[in-house]
Amino acid sequence: MLTISNLTKVIDDSIILEDISLTVNKGDILAIVGSNGCGKTTLMTTVMNIVRPEKGYIEYDGVKHDKGTVLKDFYFIQDYVFFPKGRSIASIVDYEKCFYENFDEDLLCELLGEFNFNIHDVPSRMSKGQKKIIAFIICLSSRANVLILDELIDGLDIVMKKRIWSYIIDRTIEDETTVMISSHDIRELENICNKYVLMHEGRIIKNNDLEIEKEGLKRIQFSIDSDFNALKTESYEVKSFSQYGSVVNAIVEGDFNLFEEDLKENYQVGLYEQFEVSLEDIMLFNLKEEGYSYE
Amino acid sequence: MKTNRIITLYLTIDIRCIFDIITTSVLVNVIHLEGGIMFKLDSNSKLSIYEQIYSNFVSLITTESLKANDKMPSVREMATVLRINPNTIQKAYKLLLKDGYIFSKPGSGNFVSERKNYKSGYLDSSKEELRKSVKSLINFGVTKTDIYQLVDKYFEEGKDVNNK
Numbered sequence: 506m507l508t509i510s511n512l513t514k515v516i517d518d519s520i521i522l523e524d525i526s527l528t529v530n531k532g533d534i535l536a537i538v539g540s541n542g543c544g545k546t547t548l549m550t551t552v553m554n555i556v557r558p559e560k561g562y563i564e565y566d567g568v569k570h571d572k573g574t575v576l577k578d579f580y581f582i583q584d585y586v587f588f589p590k591g592r593s594i595a596s597i598v599d600y601e602k603c604f605y606e607n608f609d610e611d612l613l614c615e616l617l618g619e620f621n622f623n624i625h626d627v628p629s630r631m632s633k634g635q636k637k638i639i640a641f642i643i644c645l646s647s648r649a650n651v652l653i654l655d656e657l658i659d660g661l662d663i664v665m666k667k668r669i670w671s672y673i674i675d676r677t678i679e680d681e682t683t684v685m686i687s688s689h690d691i692r693e694l695e696n697i698c699n700k701y702v703l704m705h706e707g708r709i710i711k712n713n714d715l716e717i718e719k720e721g722l723k724r725i726q727f728s729i730d731s732d733f734n735a736l737k738t739e740s741y742e743v744k745s746f747s748q749y750g751s752v753v754n755a756i757v758e759g760d761f762n763l764f765e766e767d768l769k770e771n772y773q774v775g776l777y778e779q780f781e782v783s784l785e786d787i788m789l790f791n792l793k794e795e796g797y798s799y800e
Numbered sequence: 801m802k803t804n805r806i807i808t809l810y811l812t813i814d815i816r817c818i819f820d821i822i823t824t825s826v827l828v829n830v831i832h833l834e835g836g837i838m839f840k841l842d843s844n845s846k847l848s849i850y851e852q853i854y855s856n857f858v859s860l861i862t863t864e865s866l867k868a869n870d871k872m873p874s875v876r877e878m879a880t881v882l883r884i885n886p887n888t889i890q891k892a893y894k895l896l897l898k899d900g901y902i903f904s905k906p907g908s909g910n911f912v913s914e915r916k917n918y919k920s921g922y923l924d925s926s927k928e929e930l931r932k933s934v935k936s937l938i939n940f941g942v943t944k945t946d947i948y949q950l951v952d953k954y955f956e957e958g959k960d961v962n963n964k
Contacts, residue, residue, distance in 0.1 A: 534885060670883040678876045678886050696841075696849050699885045716888065719848060781848050 506530055507552075507651060507683055512561035514544075514551055521547045523707040525561070529685065529700070531650075532677050536694040536715075537687040538788055539704030540797055545687040546584060548704070549653050552685070553581045565651065577605060580649035584656040586636040588628040594639060595624045598646075605647040613646035620668075634661050641669060645676065652676075654686040658693055670697055691785045703788055705795050715784065722782045723761050727768065728752050728775040736767055745790040747800075751775070756782060756790050841882065849884060853892035855925075861901050861912055872902055872910040 507529040514522040522544045529535050537545050550556050552563055554570050563570040565578060588597060594617070602608045617624060620638055628639045637657060644652060652673075658666050674697065676682045688694055694701070701718075703711035711718075722744070728751045735743035741759030748754075757764050761779060768774055792798065841852050860866045875893060879886040893910060896902045900917040902910045937947055 532886075667883060671880045674883060674886065675876065675880045678879065692843070695843060696884045696888065699887045716848075716850075716891070778846065780844070780846050783843065 506566065508564045509548075509552065510561050510564070512548070512551060512558050512563070514547055514556065515559050516547075520707050522551065522558070525709055527702060527709065527712055529683050531681040531683055533700055534673065534677055534684045534686065534698045536698035536701040536784070537685060537704065538689075538691060538694065538701060538784070540706070540792060543704040544707045545704060546655055549581065549655050549685065549687065553579060553653060555581075575604065578650045579653060580605075580644045580647045580651070581653040582637070582640045582644055582655060582657050584659075586633070586640045588636060588639070590629045591627060592629065593625050593627050594622065594643075597628065598624075598643065601643055601647060605649060607648040609646050609648050612648075613642065616642040616645060634665065637661060638665060638669075641672075645672060648680075649682075650680065651683045652685070654684065656687055656689070658686075659688055659690055666693060673697070691788060692783070695784050698784075701784060701787075703791055705792060705797060710795060711787070711791050718787060719782055722756060722758050722787065724780040724782050724786055725755050725757050725761070725764070725778070726752065726780065727755075727777040729768075729772040730775075731772065733772070736764065736771070738763070738767070745793055756786055839882070841884070850888045850891040850895070853878075853882075853884070853889065854895050857892070857896055858899075858901060862918075866912045868912050868914045870912045871908075872912065874909055
């Protein structure tokens with residue numbers, strides 16, 4: 506289990522991370538989402554011990570990350586993948602092996618073959634997307650148990666995205682690998698992740714199991730003959746809504762049946778339909794509550 | 801505005817995936833499906849993904865595209881082929897177990913049940929679907945007599961398919 510406890514990071518007098526606490530279990534795929542500049546990358550680099558926090562700690566399997574702790578269980582793919590100029594995959598891997606004692610060379614060759622690369626290829630001459638794929642292949646071959654992937658799938662083509670997801674899911678089942686992945690491509694994360702963390706301005710504003718979160722929320726579309734006033738009782742709450750003419754689109758939390766009854770009591774309701782909420786919906790209404798919206 | 805993400809899985813892919821496992825065990829039939837049977841998941845549906853996986857399997861099982869004692873694809877195969885979190889697949893399988901559509905054999909996986917073991921959960925939701933459809937037909941001004949005629953027609957069609 507990976508525990509992040511009361512993490513605070515200050516850079517140049519501004520608070521980049523504020524009291525971040527979360528736990529990630531083995532086999533979890535955790536989505537880290539949030540507004541631009543909310544601290545996703547800083548959270549990841551702090552977990553990787555690349556930057557040291559002002560307050561709080563990170564613990565994995567009972568071992569706290571300290572100054573100089575070698576994180577042989579962790580692999581981090583940065584958003585901007587850097588490979589030294591002119592070096593081949595083989596020589597990069599020789600270097601990686603110094604840090605990952607379980608480095609699996611057979612797997613490396615197998616994966617390079619599957620993605621049509623050669624061990625003598627030079628990543629620094631490749632495109633951004635290809636670099637990401639090479640980094641991902643090395644990441645899987647390192648046999649690390651915790652994969653920290655910063656915007657890995659952003660900017661990859663649709664075929665590569667799908668292939669990478671299959672490998673990630675397979676690894677979480679086979680080795681109970683823990684995955685933390687950030688992305689702005691919310692729809693891609695939707696059915697892959699079982700947990701999510703929503704960040705805004707250095708804070709976690711939501712942290713939940715995605716299935717559980719979705720069970721308590723519904724997107725409800727209905728038509729009424731007048732202006733809609735958000736209903737709120739102890740058993741349900743309208744988290745957000747928009748009305749275009751007679752059609753209202755609302756996100757409701759709690760007892761949906763009771764909401765339907767009350768709605769039909771108060772309004773002349775025509776159409777009434779319930780939909781699943783998406784991670785995108787969850788993100789938008791939570792950010793709106795923080796005063797961050799596009800309307 | 802709303803883009804449907806439809807993941808289509810031809811179950812023939814699955815047959816290939818699970819074939820390795822099947823050849824090592826004795827008691828199972830190879831799932832024999834002709835192409836064209838699709839596994840459809842729609843992320844903009846009224847149903848959640850696990851409910852969709854559940855109902856996809858229920859229709860494959862009740863139409864006997866998957867026959868009694870056929871081996872179900874493993875959670876791992878379903879998760880990696882459909883690219884869905886394994887917990888979600890697990891949840892759908894648990895519901896299939898609970899409703900008697902499949903049974904599990906410790907150590908060898910999940911198998912399709914005999915028809916007599918199905919419980920009525922899905923029947924209730926099919927009735928609910930019928931209720932909604934009738935309501936929507938009424939909204940379109942279709943008369944009671946016409947609805948009865950339609951039901952008669954669909955009943956005969958459905959009976960023919962089952963007798964084949």
